[in-house]
Amino acid sequence: MSHKRIPKRKAAIAVGGVAALGAAALLLPNANASQSNGDAATPRTFKSNDVSDVASMLASQLGDAFAGSYYDAANKQLVINVVGNNSNVVNQIERAGAVAHQVQNSTAELTAAAKTLKSDASIPGTSWSVDPKTNEIRVTADSTVTGAKWNTVESTVKNLGSGVATLSKSAGTLKTFVDGGDAIFGGNARCSLGFNVTAGDGTPAFLTAGHCGVAAAQWSDAQGGQPIATVDQATFPGNGDFSLVKYDDPATQTNSAVNVGNGQSVQINQAVEAAVGQQVFRMGSTTGLHDGNVTGLNATVNYPEGTVTGLIQTDVCAEAGDSGGSLFTQDGGAVGLTSGGSGDCTAGGETFFQPVTTALAATGATLGAGDAGAGAGDAGAGDAGAGGAVDPSASAADPGAGGDAVDPSAGAVDPSAGAVDPGAGGAVDPSATASDAAGAGTGQNAGHHTRRKHH
Template identity: 70%
Template sequence: MSHKRNPKRKAVIAAGGVAALGAAALLLPNAMASQDGASDAAAPKTLKAADATNLATQLQNLLGDSFAGSYYDSDSKQLVVNVVDVSGDKNNVVVQAEKAGAKVRQVENSTAELSAAAQTLKTKATIPGTAWAVDPRTNKILVTADTTVTGAKWNRLESTVQGLGSGMATIKKSAGTFKTFVSGGDAIFGGGARCSLGFNVTASDGSPAFLTAGHCGVAAEQWSDAQNGQPIATVDQAVFPGDGDFSLVKYDDATTQAPSDVNIGGGQTVQILQAAEATVGAQVFRMGSTTGLHDGQVLGLDATVNYPEGTVTGLIQTDVCAEPGDSGGSLFTRDGGAVGLTSGGSGDCTAGGETFFQPVTTALTATGATLGAAGAGAGDQAGAGDQAGAGDQAGAGAGDQAGGGDAVGGAADPSGAADPSATADPSATADPSGAADPSGAADQNAAGQYAGQTSQHHKKHSR
């Protein structure tokens, strides 16, 4: 079940001081007590989203083929784990998962069955304007069709879904059209297109670089931090379409000081501390050059999206809004995890819609880069290293840094200074009245103020 949100709402990040619970402790006996101190091995633990993600990873390894997905219940703050084939084996499966602190429920569809159904959709229903992702909350595949899927195309999609069998997939129509969020005309960065910087990283050769969307990387070879400005970075690798939507872009000056933070506007930054896997049900924040800071929930994983340019696999599906120019921007969690890079979707920040993101973890693995800042003297190999067969597809260019700031990590300190020890607490997420956003991330459709702010941010750290 998706949660409806006011699409006009901007997220507000406030400082918090809650230390993250060590993942290794989650499966230990002394970690089974509830927060009030009561010892109840079968009672689900109250967890933060990041800790739930860590626990889910451990339980997936522990449960093997019985594991059928998991999600974070943001209302109860509990991890829900789906299991299949537990008859006669409850002690080895359900009890272990419950003792670890998860809420366990038995479901019909196994991970293998859902994967097979997704493969059938790929074979029979790869239609531009369609997308599908596994939704562990329903234990089904969520299939979405945009407004271009009509007539014979709709009939083909619907019959394919029905052919999967009852209880295997659901289908819904989107009010918008699936597209990548590149903006033309008033380009801020390069090649007539505007995107957003995702996260600063260190390339495998030690040089400073950043990640952004792959479709930005194939739009232009060089990018600037100001409209009509001199290029500051060149695409090294780009993947789009295909197995992802990501680019690795190296700064031309190998002495560039590229901070590991996200610029959320108003002079505030969020420190990026680690890469994080997405968890269905978890709250996430997106920063982009067009619309600034917004929040929402993860709806599905391993999503396949059939854009007009081609099919992209392995994405994260969310209900966070985005608009042209936000492509490549940061998706991050309140406790400082770098989750994704904005790919595309339907709708906008007025009507809402679905938005898909490239997982940061797979982008890092494919490019050989590591999350975090690269310091001066990190290497004079700025053009080197085509990692993992890195394609310089279509002259790949790189994500624009149109105000995106890099994401992940600590919380925004209201004093203006980033506090890496704090966790972002977006519980006061928005102001539906449309009042001034305390984060200072103003609407960037008029882009002047934000572009100037972003330009100053990057110039400050690129000398």
């Protein structure tokens, strides 16, 4: 079976697998519209993509009084934690349309506590992040942390003092997910492509997990196929989990859209900062589309391979093969790349993501600078004309639609089925060849997400 590179075609981004109906039904166009009632003392309603900018502005203005922020999704309000009862500070927050919430722990105190955890409790299988809703550090230990290791973590948390940190036990095992998914293949690993980007030198590229970039230097869109992209930069473990992979053919045209299954896509408009309380969607080739909420920022995760800092913590599930996959918002904001976690999509658990904004800054890449209008001439899930809207009545997991446009038994593409398995719902133009299916500008990405578990 031969597989050619993706010449002068549109590489749709990083998705595959069967999407979950529940999450797909939530992806409605023009939802969470921002409103303002004109009364400076009455809280505004915010779109989740906008709260990080306002929170950052207030953080710089309030100085030491600022103790974190989060998004109240039920009321669509931005909550700002403050230490002390300074009326000037409260007025400043309210003038910005946010809600002031008095708390005990300052940002400096929580930062100092996190440093203590890093020095005294960096044990594989543990993680921690700041939860601004409780104004505490949330520490989690997985099932491998027992005996003396558990005692060390427990005593460290206790010594931080009352109301500073909480410790909980996870039934799963904290790990990266490097062995599944219908997307990209490198060496013996399979990962999910995250977002197509433009590298600093103007060439087409994509972002995926750093542990994927460390695992193999070259990546293909099909198992055993010819490489289509080469790792340019990779960070893992350390200050993040991200890699920039450049397409070998400089004529590759990249499309910024996430295929969410059943011929639907969400156009990606910009990279956005995560906010605690924000609703997010994750797409991966192993488990498809799932949604949840951001629960912590600047998380530290102690994987067996080493410690990774600066991650986003969520309650969105993921499994092996989803690594590197896209975390995004309802209105087209690119939030993160799947890193790792514990649990699965049956029992649940926590999942960590590399912030896209940090990965772009570190690699010098830009998002959305490619062919933003791609898709109008291509049939299928990557049609940018879809505007990011998903038909709420459609079941992405409908067996007739087959959300997965790639036959999982055939690597990335089924050579006996033209561009895709005929039972897969035709997410790829049926006139395309099997080797073109991955990069034909449809919603199926240049390689989907392989059935490996890359969180």
